[in-house]
Amino acid sequence: MASIDPTKAREFAKEIVAKLREKGFQALWAGGCVRDQLLGCEPKDFDVATSATPVQIREVFGKRRTLPIGAAFGVITVLGPRAAGQIEVATFRRDATYSDGRHPDSVAFSNAEEDARRRDFTINGLFYDPLSEEVIDYVGGREDLQQRVVRAIGNPEERLSEDKLRMVRAVRFATTLGFDLDNETMHAVQRHASELSVVSVERITAELRRLLLHSHRRRGVELLRESGLLTQILPELICDENTWRQTLDTLEAVVEPSVAVVMALLLRSLHGEVTGQDSAEQIGRRWKLSNDELDGVRLCLKHEATIRNATTIEWPVLQRVLIVPRIEELLSYCEAVAQVVDGTCHAIRFCRETIARPQEAWNPAPLITGDDLRHLGIPAGPAYRQLLNAVRDAQLNGELTNRESALTFAQARWKAGLAEL
Ligand code: ATP
Ligand code: MG
Numbered sequence: 001m002a003s004i005d006p007t008k009a010r011e012f013a014k015e016i017v018a019k020l021r022e023k024g025f026q027a028l029w030a031g032g033c034v035r036d037q038l039l040g041c042e043p044k045d046f047d048v049a050t051s052a053t054p055v056q057i058r059e060v061f062g063k064r065r066t067l068p069i070g071a072a073f074g075v076i077t078v079l080g081p082r083a084a085g086q087i088e089v090a091t092f093r094r095d096a097t098y099s100d101g102r103h104p105d106s107v108a109f110s111n112a113e114e115d116a117r118r119r120d121f122t123i124n125g126l127f128y129d130p131l132s133e134e135v136i137d138y139v140g141g142r143e144d145l146q147q148r149v150v151r152a153i154g155n156p157e158e159r160l161s162e163d164k165l166r167m168v169r170a171v172r173f174a175t176t177l178g179f180d181l182d183n184e185t186m187h188a189v190q191r192h193a194s195e196l197s198v199v200s201v202e203r204i205t206a207e208l209r210r211l212l213l214h215s216h217r218r219r220g221v222e223l224l225r226e227s228g229l230l231t232q233i234l235p236e237l238i239c240d241e242n243t244w245r246q247t248l249d250t251l252e253a254v255v256e257p258s259v260a261v262v263m264a265l266l267l268r269s270l271h272g273e274v275t276g277q278d279s280a281e282q283i284g285r286r287w288k289l290s291n292d293e294l295d296g297v298r299l300c301l302k303h304e305a306t307i308r309n310a311t312t313i314e315w316p317v318l319q320r321v322l323i324v325p326r327i328e329e330l331l332s333y334c335e336a337v338a339q340v341v342d343g344t345c346h347a348i349r350f351c352r353e354t355i356a357r358p359q360e361a362w363n364p365a366p367l368i369t370g371d372d373l374r375h376l377g378i379p380a381g382p383a384y385r386q387l388l389n390a391v392r393d394a395q396l397n398g399e400l401t402n403r404e405s406a407l408t409f410a411q412a413r414w415k416a417g418l419a420e421l
Pocket of ligand 1 (some may be wrong): 030031032033044118119120121124125164165166
């Protein structure tokens with residue numbers, strides 16, 4: 001997506017409200033953007049709530065500038081100038097009962113107050129009138145923002161059990177905002193945590209990703225445990241206190257990690273355990289990580305020992321790890337582990353210094369290729385890999401410095417190999 005200019009997005013969100021008002025509808029900014037603005041941060045996006053129905057919203061902005069993708073739920077996307085992005089305009093609604101613990105059975109258009117009450121947490125239930133610059137608060141959200149509390153709107157028991165994803169959202173918001181979880185809301189999560197399984201893995205992991213990527217991730221994972229959600233999400237992690245503490249320490253130590261890196265830190269203590277199967281791998285699949293993320297997790301777990309022992313391990317072994325394409329992720333993972341487990345990051349520093357040098361110094365072009373072996377008359381086969389590897393090792397160790405000596409070395413090795421047979 002093209003980059004959005006926050007000032008343009010804000011202007012456009014205000015323009016949408018003004019236009020709906022002109023046509024006689026009620027319209028307000030709603031939800032996360034109001035919360036973020038009151039907290040003094042730039043909202044990521046703006047949502048508008050209105051008394052206009054989806055059909056009326058499309059009439060006001062024109063079919064060409066609107067997308068009806070969410071129309072069945074009362075949401076129309078209004079397209080703005082390129083730098084302003086797009087804004088979701090939703091009709092005020094009330095949710096009917098939830099019989100499956102995931103979605104309301106139906107939605108009915110309604111008024112602003114009911115629309116506030118169907119939202120999850122008081123801090124997410126605020127409206128803002130950008131024309132009069134007033135906050136409209138039906139749910140006590142402003143006070144909870146001041147107190148820095150995440151509190152379910154209405155009866156927490158009912159609200160968290162009607163849509164069980166809200167349990168994870170409660171912990172996610174408490175983590176990312178650095179807020180407390182209201183006691184009753186926490187108790188309701190504890191009582192209903194075991195019901196989380198009705199929610200799809202994708203919706204759960206979307207919230208977990210945000211929690212784990214945030215710098216407060218340690219507290220997030222602690223809250224997941226305290227709330228009982230960890231037993232549902234990652235029961236394998238509930239282990240002895242020392243391992244648990246070490247996992248938390250590494251999560252705290254890591255700096256701006258990717259999903260693969262945090263997942264690897266989280267799963268590190270399980271690697272290779274549990275009836276000999278690779279449980280880290282299984283969990284990654286259960287969480288529906290992408291193949292790319294799974295590759296990253298595997299890479300970290302596989303090469304951790306080599307990197308942490310970088311200063312003592314044979315150079316050709318280390319060199320082959322330093323050239324992996326995701327070396328930065330691997331080093332960021334190992335740095336967190338080394339800091340906590342080894343109490344020093346000097347091995348990681350050594351790796352970083354090495355790869356910062358000019359390529360010729362630590363990753364020179366190979367002296368010979370398979371073609372050269374063919375020209376030497378060596379029949380193609382598995383021996384090629386072994387020979388090229390042996391040449392590479394000798395090159396990296398400084399024993400071979402030019403093509404001729406490499407060819408002589410390969411031929412001698414090949415003959416010696418034959419002699420052994
Ligand atoms: P963020 O900035 O993290 O995206 P947000 O508040 O915008 O926070 P969204 O998930 O984008 O969060 O949802 C937008 C709004 O929709 C929320 O502020 C909340 O009012 C409402 N909402 C979202 N999910 C739920 C839910 N499961 N139950 C009730 N209300 C919800
Ligand atoms: Mg949002």
